[in-house]
Every structure is written in structure tokens, then in C-alpha cells.
Amino acid sequence: MIGDSMLNSKALAALMFTSAYVIFSFVFSVLPASADVDWSLAPDPPERRTTHMGGANGVQSITFINPTNYPIVAVYNVQDKFLLESNEVTFYPSPVKVPAQTTILAASYLAKEGIKQTGIGFITATSFANNTSNIPLSPYIIPIKKEALVMQAPNKDHFKFWMQKLTSHKGIKKNAVDFDVPIGTAIYTMAAGKVVSVYEGSNFGCPGIECVPYGNQVEILHKDGSIGSYSHIRQHGVVVDLDDYVSAGQLIAYSGDTGGGGEPHLHVEVHAWQYDDEGSTHLSTLPLTFNDNDGKVLQISEGDYINASSTFGKLINLITAKR
Numbered sequence: 001m002i003g004d005s006m007l008n009s010k011a012l013a014a015l016m017f018t019s020a021y022v023i024f025s026f027v028f029s030v031l032p033a034s035a036d037v038d039w040s041l042a043p044d045p046p047e048r049r050t051t052h053m054g055g056a057n058g059v060q061s062i063t064f065i066n067p068t069n070y071p072i073v074a075v076y077n078v079q080d081k082f083l084l085e086s087n088e089v090t091f092y093p094s095p096v097k098v099p100a101q102t103t104i105l106a107a108s109y110l111a112k113e114g115i116k117q118t119g120i121g122f123i124t125a126t127s128f129a130n131n132t133s134n135i136p137l138s139p140y141i142i143p144i145k146k147e148a149l150v151m152q153a154p155n156k157d158h159f160k161f162w163m164q165k166l167t168s169h170k171g172i173k174k175n176a177v178d179f180d181v182p183i184g185t186a187i188y189t190m191a192a193g194k195v196v197s198v199y200e201g202s203n204f205g206c207p208g209i210e211c212v213p214y215g216n217q218v219e220i221l222h223k224d225g226s227i228g229s230y231s232h233i234r235q236h237g238v239v240v241d242l243d244d245y246v247s248a249g250q251l252i253a254y255s256g257d258t259g260g261g262g263e264p265h266l267h268v269e270v271h272a273w274q275y276d277d278e279g280s281t282h283l284s285t286l287p288l289t290f291n292d293n294d295g296k297v298l299q300i301s302e303g304d305y306i307n308a309s310s311t312f313g314k315l316i317n318l319i320t321a322k323r
């Protein structure tokens with residue numbers, strides 16, 4: 001079903017001659033157009049979730065290294081501008097499950113010369129959840145305590161003439177939520193768990209997909225096997241350590257604008273591998289509902305103001321509640 005993960009001569013031949021194209025899932029398919037990025041400022045992506053690329057004579061291979069003790073999931077895509085024609089071979093289509101302490105070759109392609117091969121992929125830690133069709137952890141705790149506009153959420157029907165139309169949460173990211181918060185906003189865990197991924201070394205970001213691998217991030221493995229993910233953290237903005245156990249509502253980080261966002265905000269999601277009716281598995285984000293301060297379950301929509309204290313925020317929440 002899936003070929004040898006080594007890039008051998010057979011694979012190279014396949015790379016040259018195959019006509020079986022692969023349609024990649026563009027997770028961040030519609031982001032605002034980005035200005036020129038000064039790549040001299042970009043830090044090295046961290047090994048624990050990096051895409052390793054290398055090869056000779058224009059052949060690039062995308063390899064994922066998982067040095068951890070839990071499975072991780074790599075999500076990658078190859079943009080047209082990196083490709084010479086469409087000469088790709090995919091050994092493991094995105095998203096790729098990479099078992100613990102394993103290295104796999106995900107794909108190879110013929111690269112255009114003279115283009116810095118960066119921003120192609122990124123990796124997300126996760127694990128197989130047990131029976132995740134019945135995730136028990138929701139409603140979650142709202143990850144911020146100050147008033148904030150919900151910039152992006154699955155419910156898009158809300159009246160929002162003042163908002164920029166954002167559609168970067170597609171495919172497996174469809175249940176992710178973006179909060180409009182200034183740099184330095186305190187971030188709290190949505191649920192208890194173990195810190196399984198910390199990256200805080202980047203001070204780099206831009207509006208485009210090519211900057212996604214440079215986003216700082218903290219990830220928490222929950223007891224049901226799902227992963228809570230908090231993205232665009234400011235440089236050195238994480239206050240917990242890898243392998244720490246954290247409680248629900250614990251301060252873990254301060255927000256920023258690193259990665260592929262273009263403006264300061266907090267991106268949160270809970271993702272897990274789930275089993276579908278046919279018994280196969282797929283990675284997906286889970287719907288997020290929150291407990292509000294009165295203990296009521298809150299279903300948030302784009303354009304809501306959470307933790308609203310201002311008259312404007314309260315008014316918008318009222319309008320939303322009536323819809």
C-alpha cells in the first residue's frame with residue numbers, strides 16, 4: 001500500500017516518471033496575501049516538529065523526525081512555486097501519522113532552482129484518542145480572561161461588517177478559534193493534561209502560509225487523547241516546561257504574533273485522531289464549547305466578544321444571542 005520510506009533509486013525513478021499526482025490538503029489555503037518576507041530573520045525551526053528537506057540534483061525529500069515517546073502528526077503541503085512541473089511522489093499523504101521515535105520519508109519532488117525551500121510543512125503533535133467520537137472534555141475553559149473579539153470560529157453566520165473576512169480555518173482546522181488579543185495576553189489551559197510540545201524560540205511571522213512553521217506553540221495532551229494547541233505565542237512566552245502536568249485554567253503562555261497570522265492573535269484548537277464509520281482514521285479538530293463565568297455553556301461565533309465588559313461588547317453578545 002505504502003512504499004518503502006527510503007529514498008532509493010526506485011523511488012527516484014517513480015519520482016521522475018509517475019503521473020500519479022497527489023492533491024494536497026491546503027490547511028491554510030486562504031490567508032491574506034503576504035508582503036516580501038525577510039528570511040534572513042527566520043530562526044531554525046525546532047527539530048521536534050520540523051520538516052527536513054534535502055536532496056541532490058533538484059530532488060527534495062520531506063522527512064519527518066519524531067524523537068518523542070508519543071505519536072505525532074505531520075501536516076504538510078508543497079506549494080506550486082517550489083515545484084518543477086508537478087513532479088511529486090507522496091509516500092505518506094498529509095496529514096501523516098509518525099509513530100513514536102520514528103523517522104519517515106513523506107514525499108519527494110523536483111524542486112525549482114533558486115527558490116529557498118522553506119515554509120513547506122509543519123508538524124503537529126497529537127496522539128490517538130480513545131473513542132474520540134465521544135470526547136468528554138468539552139465544554140472547555142476560555143483560554144483568555146480579558147475581553148476579546150472572536151475573529152474566526154466555525155459559526156460564521158454572525159453580523160460582522162467591521163471584521164475582515166478570514167477563512168484560514170479550513171479542512172481539519174475547521175473548528176479552530178482565533179481571538180483578537182494584543183501581544184502579551186495571558187493564556188490559560190482549556191483543559192488539564194501534559195505538556196507534550198513547546199516551541200517558543202521564534203520571533204518571526206508574516207501573513208502568509210510560508211511563515212506557519214515559525215509560529216511558537218504549546219500543546220497539551222488531554223486525558224482523552226486529544227491535544228489542545230495554542231499558537232502564535234510570543235518569543236520566550238511559554239511559562240511551562242515540556243512534560244509538565246497542568247491543570248485546567250492554568251497560566252501557560254503569553255500571546256504574540258509569530259508564525260503565519262499577520263497580526264497579534266491567539267489561535268486555539270483541540271485535535272484528535274478519530275475513527276470513522278468505515279474504521280479508518282482521520283485527524284480532525286473538535287468542536288469547542290466553553291463554560292462562561294456563570295457556568296453556562298457558551299457556543300461562540302465569529303464577531304462575539306467573549307468576557308465582554310464594554311457596552312459595545314455586551315451589545316454584540318446580545319445581538320449574537322438572539323440569532
Ligand SMILES: [Zn+2]
Nearest residue numbers: 176177178267
Ligand atoms: Zn487561526
